[in-house]
Amino acid sequence: MRLNGKTAIVTGAGSGFGAGIARKFAAEGADVIVADINAAAARKVADEIGATACTVDVANTANVQAMIETALTVSGQIDIIVNNAGVTHLPAPMETISEDDFDRVFAINCKSVYLISQAAMPHMKAKGSGNILNVASTAGVSPRPNLSWYNASKGWMNTATKSMAVELAPFGIRVNALNPVAGETPLLASFMGEDTPERRAQFLSTIPLGRFSTPEDMANAACYLCSDEASMITGVCMEVDGGRCI
16 A cells, blocks of 8 residues: 555556556555546546546646646545656658657657646645656667657657656655556557567567566556655656666
8 A cells, every 4th residue: 555645647547558557556545547538448447446537638738737626626636647648650761750740749748748747736836745757668768760759759758857856856746757668558559560470579579578568567666656665766767678778
């Protein structure tokens, strides 16, 4: 029960890493807001773990404000925010990526962190404590070819994490990031271009431990960083990648 008494918002929690984090946080005692643009997926996970579902487009100001208000209505406080929602463009030469795809990647992967911070920081600062966990990617640490704008968005998130950590430390707010390697999530096929046994083998050959990240791997790391056990840790971009970035 490491998160007992805490309220946590997890974006992109209807599937993949976000769902794994939401399940772990609920098991550890947190009141969880399962936030996702897919209303049915959010409700399914929320019903499973006894949490609150919230439909949100994290790139929309009004939606984000409503999500924050939902959390405050549930428990009157916000202790943890996991910025997990993310998208990618399909692998292709950088000059061929459409402007719409570029804008979508940066709106969901980057602008969302700005909007959520705008809406939540007054509450966390007033409380004098809080945890923000940004889910970045090994793509932002050791970029792959043909994913340049996705790579850049995740590099942005790692830099934002460190900057936020320095600025918010005097207010008792810690900010960290996770850098997972690709996992069994809805984005896997998009990262690989196509989901075939050959492409999987090629991808896995770059991971020393020989497997993808799992939602459980991410959830365990997230739980630690957002718990009081990590009270001296801020500005860390932790690689949960089986050695991929070595």
